[in-house]
Amino acid sequence: MSSSFIVLAKCIVFLYLVRGIATKVEYTNINCTSLDKDFCDFEYCFLKSVNRSYKYMSLKVNLFKIPVTNVKVNFSLLKRFSGYKPFLYNITVDACKVLRYPKSNPVFVWFHGLFSKHSNMNHTCPFEHDLVVNKLSGNYVNTQFSEVLPFPDGEYLFQSNWYAYNVNRAVVNVYITLASEFLKN
Template structure:
């Protein structure tokens, strides 16, 4: 419980320090890696630029050993200095417990909200279907990173590791720039 309060305090401090920053988000890359091809694999994982103002990313993870009843996710936000270095957040959450009570951790809820409306990962465990994240637009992410929670300019990596039954099964890395 103290850990959640510490994260919330960090978030409030961060908002206070950087509240006047106006930025624009630009996706630069996405990499999806299955670490256990017998358990899961990515059917697709890509960025798409429809025109100069409409860009999005999508991914589909095929699950081969369903239903999945125990899921943890490690989320880290890294900023590029001389290589990518930890920036503000690096935590692991029991996804099944979190999805039962989204109010249990507001920081995790912020990151979950980045793709919630574009995903079929919006229910509690078990997961008995392939996982989709479809057309997360640059406009939506831009609003989240400039209005909801402003971040300073720079190159970032949103790194997530997906564990099922305490085994790391997949990694999804989204690279972006705030300018």
């Protein structure tokens, strides 16, 4: 009886000292590839580490044949086990339709919400300008992972294939690590 009381007391002390568990997102790599250089090309695509705790990513793709009126996107989430394996989501959507009617695909809306506030890709078709994601910080993505839809710890790959007029034009791969940390009082 006394050993179970000691275990219970340790649990109460632990819960008192630890306020909660938070997920921390850290970018590890980004890779942008243009598959049709006559249609589009990346002006830049990089991660920038400002200090130990603040990293952001930025990318800009120049569109050479505008306006673009037909866009499909394939988003996949892969988790590293022994190599990257499919994890949870692999969807292809008509981006023009979903941006017009966001309730038609909540999974795409969640993926799009990861970068939409830091991008000029937040309107429906046609796209008549270069596409930019500017200074998307790990802290912003962290909010999406911890508050909106919690994920287990691990190494992940967000793979996105961007189709225009049913031809794969670009691939953007973002590698992240999720790690839980304990918050103390």
